[in-house]
Amino acid sequence: MEHIQLQLHEIELLQCMYPSKDEFRIQDVTVLADMYQYVNGEVDTPPRNLAFTVQFVLERECGGNLVFHVDAFFPIDYPKCRPVLSVKCGQLLREQNKELNRDLREYVCTLENGEICMINVLQWFQDYGLKYTQKTEYTNMDETTAKGKINAAKYIFSRYVIHSHHIYGKDKRRNILEWAGELSLSGFCLPGKPGCICVEGLRADCEEFWSRTRLLNWRKITLRHQEEFQVEGEAEIEKLRCFSKFEEMNFDPHTCHGGRENIMNKGKFYQFLVAHACQHIFSYFFNIEGQISKQEV
Numbered sequence: 001m002e003h004i005q006l007q008l009h010e011i012e013l014l015q016c017m018y019p020s021k022d023e024f025r026i027q028d029v030t031v032l033a034d035m036y037q038y039v040n041g042e043v044d045t046p047p048r049n050l051a052f053t054v055q056f057v058l059e060r061e062c063g064g065n066l067v068f069h070v071d072a073f074f075p076i077d078y079p080k081c082r083p084v085l086s087v088k089c090g091q092l093l094r095e096q097n098k099e100l101n102r103d104l105r106e107y108v109c110t111l112e113n114g115e116i117c118m119i120n121v122l123q124w125f126q127d128y129g130l131k132y133t134q135k136t137e138y139t140n141m142d143e144t145t146a147k148g149k150i151n152a153a154k155y156i157f158s159r160y161v162i163h164s165h166h167i168y169g170k171d172k173r174r175n176i177l178e179w180a181g182e183l184s185l186s187g188f189c190l191p192g193k194p195g196c197i198c199v200e201g202l203r204a205d206c207e208e209f210w211s212r213t214r215l216l217n218w219r220k221i222t223l224r225h226q227e228e229f230q231v232e233g234e235a236e237i238e239k240l241r242c243f244s245k246f247e248e249m250n251f252d253p254h255t256c257h258g259g260r261e262n263i264m265n266k267g268k269f270y271q272f273l274v275a276h277a278c279q280h281i282f283s284y285f286f287n288i289e290g291q292i293s294k295q296e297v
Contacts, residue, residue, distance in 0.1 A: 005039050007050060007074055008032075010116040017122075018054060027051040028171075049171050049217070050074045054122065058129045066091050066133065068125060072118065073175065076217050079116050082108055084212045086182070087125070089132075096132045098204060103128075105211070155232070157240045158203040159187075160210055161225040161284045164218055167195025172216055173248060180246035183209055189248045190269065195221075196285050198278075200241055203228060225284040242278040 011032065018024035026032055034047035054070045066089055073084040085108060087100055107124055111117045167173065168191060176189045176197065183205040190196040199209050206226075214221055231237055251268040266286065273279040 001039055003077055003080055004035055004047065006079055006116055008035055008039065010118055011050070011052070014052075014054065014118060017119075018056070023055050025053045025055075027053070046076060048169070049076055051171070051175070054118075056122070056125070058126070060130060060133065064091070066129065068129060070122070070125070073212075073216075075215055079114055081113065081215070082111070083117065084215045085121065086179075086208075086212070088182075089129075092132055100129075100132050101208065155230070155234070155237060156203040157201070157229045157231050157237050158206040159198065159200040159227040159242075159278075159281075160206045160223060161281050162197040162199070162210065162213065163222050163224045163285055164195035164197070165220040166193040167191040167197075175216065176213065177246065177248060179209055179212055185209055185246055186241050186243040187246050188243065189246075190251070191248065194285065196269075198243075198281060199246065200243065202237065225281065242276045 011026075014024055028048075028051070031048050031050050034043070034045075035050065037043045038045070038047050051071070051073045054072070056068055056070075058066045058068065060066065068087055068089050070085060070087045075081050075084070085104060087097075087104060089097060089100070092100065104121070104124075108117065108121065111120060167176075167189065173189065173191055180187065180189075180199055183201065185199040185201040185205055187198040187200050188196075197213070199206055210223060214223075229240055231240065249269075249272065251265045251272065270279060270282050273282050
């Protein structure tokens with residue numbers, strides 16, 4: 001219960017610092033109400049994970065403002081474990097945003113576990129946020145030319161196959177969908193038991209998705225397999241994708257053990273993979289080779 005009390009204390013501080021709804025927004029306010037009920041002893045069920053967004057503005061000496069959106073996700077044991085954080089700034093180029101997020105993760109890793117950290121994180125942005133607009137090899141060009149140069153660089157396309165003991169929670173499923181969309185990843189999430197996730201896109205984006213996802217509360221989750229291909233330009237990346245978008249799938253699950261578990265139809269799942277020319281990843285989810293029966297053809 002102590003960690004929930006610390007989370008509430010930190011949220012109250014943030015609400016005082018950012019009183020406007022545009023500055024501070026909790027994704028699901030019912031989670032906050034559940035947290036108060038839990039610490040007050042009104043309910044025995046631990047609350048769900050808390051997620052929120054902080055928006056703040058930094059002024060540049062050369063004119064114009066930078067608007068940052070920091071998305072934060074508190075694992076249920078935070079601050080015993082670190083929060084999952086990501087930041088976006090529409091005025092920065094894609095590569096600058098990536099560098100900002102990479103430096104943010106490195107900074108968070110230097111903080112002590114067991115201590116609330118969002119105030120320190122936001123101060124870090126105040127101190128260093130403007131440096132990501134300083135001149136680089138891209139900032140001497142107009143934005144269209146800069147993006148063209150970035151897109152012409154060599155990329156590494158990746159496909160990650162992630163296996164979980166199970167995926168049931170609505171919060172987890174929502175975060176998986178939102179993070180995949182934010183990172184321009186395609187693939188699928190298959191809830192139930194086991195839980196199956198496949199993401200594909202730029203390696204840096206797959207790595208970011210995995211780093212966020214693995215920090216959620218899992219009974220067990222593993223990166224079973226990853227594939228990598230060096231390519232030039234985003235056009236080649238699109239050709240390597242097996243999926244056109246990221247979506248949550250459902251293959252006629254049936255319940256067992258008194259309705260507590262949803263078990264998928266593995267045959268239909270394998271058919272789905274065959275249709276997308278990636279049936280080879282089936283074995284990484286189940287440690288067996290898939291095949292289509294005569295009745296399914």
